[in-house]
Amino acid sequence: MIASIALALLQYQPEAQAGVVGSGKIVGGWEYVYVAYGLTLGGMLLYGLSLWARRPKG
Amino acid sequence: MPEITPLLILGGVVALIAIHTFVASTRTWVWKVLLGLGVAMFGVQLYLALKWVPPDREMGDVYRIIYMHVPQVWMALLALTLNFGCSIAFLMKKSWKTDALAEASAEVGVYFGTVGVSLGAIWAKPTWGVYWDWDPRLTTSAIMIVIYMGYLTLRRFVEDPEKRATWSAVLGIISFVDLPVLWYSVRWWNSLHQRQSSPKTVDGPMTMVLRWSATAFLCMLFVFIVHRFRIAYAARQREVAPPEALPAAGVVS
Numbered sequence: 573m574i575a576s577i578a579l580a581l582l583q584y585q586p587e588a589q590a591g592v593v594g595s596g597k598i599v600g601g602w603e604y605v606y607v608a609y610g611l612t613l614g615g616m617l618l619y620g621l622s623l624w625a626r627r628p629k630g
Numbered sequence: 631m632p633e634i635t636p637l638l639i640l641g642g643v644v645a646l647i648a649i650h651t652f653v654a655s656t657r658t659w660v661w662k663v664l665l666g667l668g669v670a671m672f673g674v675q676l677y678l679a680l681k682w683v684p685p686d687r688e689m690g691d692v693y694r695i696i697y698m699h700v701p702q703v704w705m706a707l708l709a710l711t712l713n714f715g716c717s718i719a720f721l722m723k724k725s726w727k728t729d730a731l732a733e734a735s736a737e738v739g740v741y742f743g744t745v746g747v748s749l750g751a752i753w754a755k756p757t758w759g760v761y762w763d764w765d766p767r768l769t770t771s772a773i774m775i776v777i778y779m780g781y782l783t784l785r786r787f788v789e790d791p792e793k794r795a796t797w798s799a800v801l802g803i804i805s806f807v808d809l810p811v812l813w814y815s816v817r818w819w820n821s822l823h824q825r826q827s828s829p830k831t832v833d834g835p836m837t838m839v840l841r842w843s844a845t846a847f848l849c850m851l852f853v854f855i856v857h858r859f860r861i862a863y864a865a866r867q868r869e870v871a872p873p874e875a876l877p878a879a880g881v882v883s
Contacts, residue, residue, distance in 0.1 A: 597687070598689050599690055600691070601690060601691060601692035604753065605680070608698050608749045608752050608753065611745060611749065611752075613672070616850060623861065624857075627861065628861060
């Protein structure tokens with residue numbers, strides 16, 4: 573009896589542990605998306621402006 | 631939209647880049663066409679990536695960063711591979727144009743690499759719980775940026791144009807060693823960063839938007855390199871011009 577309980581305890585896996593990686597889903601996070609897109613588009617605009625400012629004169 | 635659309639546009643963009651490269655008379659207008667196309671594609675891209683394409687099964691909407699993160703790192707790798715080619719070409723046959731193209735591709739590569747890796751860090755926070763982890767992929771990416779910043783620093787600190795071109799060509803070849811290591815790091819080591827996806831592992835609409843985005847970035851990469859090349863080549867011409875070609879003393883141009 574005790575042995576079978578001990579065995580059951582050893583074999584016990586909480587549900588969260590038993591779930592494979594990726595069984596959850598990230599909710600929200602749009603702020604990260606907006607920052608990434610803003611950084612990309614703003615960065616390209618600024619880099620483009622820096623090229624224009626450094627253009628060969630004459 | 632048919633899934634083949636971005637591939638067709640990509641083919642057109644590559645053809646235009648080839649025309650610009652091999653037909654000198656087209657160099658005044660090809661970049662303008664690609665700039666216009668790139669800007670228009672980014673306009674459509676915002677709708678496709680933020681609204682049209684479905685969320686990821688596990689990462690939800692956060693995964694939409696992929697459409698900006700991955701193509702920018704690809705552009706960095708492309709530009710730095712061009713730098714490697716120019717470095718070899720310069721050592722085989724000295725040419726100020728090759729040297730200027732090497733300088734241009736390194737700067738644009740560092741730009742796209744820095745933004746691309748920064749976006750990866752932004753994406754890492756909601757998915758991994760941290761902005762940064764010293765895993766093989768991230769470490770080799772950081773090394774890439776630091777090495778090529780060193781390359782650009784070397785170019786600024788060496789005054790003799792010939793020495794600068796030769797030394798930076800050697801450094802460009804050595805620096806390139808990091809790129810294949812960066813690419814294969816997710817296969818060679820147990821990396822927190824996922825392995826490369828392929829059209830077989832990604833849904834069709836997601837693949838299509840990624841290709842669309844990569845094509846838009848390719849247009850911008852080309853425009854940036856063309857203009858950075860013109861700046862570098864003009865500087866080289868001023869540096870190596872014979873004294874009689876320089877403006878007379880007191881004349882400011």
